[in-house]
Amino acid sequence: MKAFACGDVVPGCTRSFTAPDEQGILAQVAAHAGADHGLTEVSPELVEQVRAAIVFA
Ligand SMILES: [Zn+2]
Numbered sequence: 554m555k556a557f558a559c560g561d562v563v564p565g566c567t568r569s570f571t572a573p574d575e576q577g578i579l580a581q582v583a584a585h586a587g588a589d590h591g592l593t594e595v596s597p598e599l600v601e602q603v604r605a606a607i608v609f610a
Pocket residue numbers: 559560563566567568585589590
C-alpha cells in the first residue's frame with residue numbers, strides 16, 4: 554500500500570489517503586483538492602509534489 558498526507562503539500566490539511574498504487578492516491582487527491590482546496594485542475598507541478606510525498610504504508 555501507498556500513503557499520502559495532504560499536509561505534506563498543503564500545510565494545515567489533516568487529510569491522508571491510502572491506495573494500492575500511486576494512481577489510486579492521485580485519483581483521491583484530485584477529488585479532495587477539488588472539493589476541499591478549490592483546485593479545479595491538478596497541475597503537473599502538483600502531481601510532482603504529491604508523488605514526492607507518497608510513502609509506503
Ligand atoms: Zn488537503
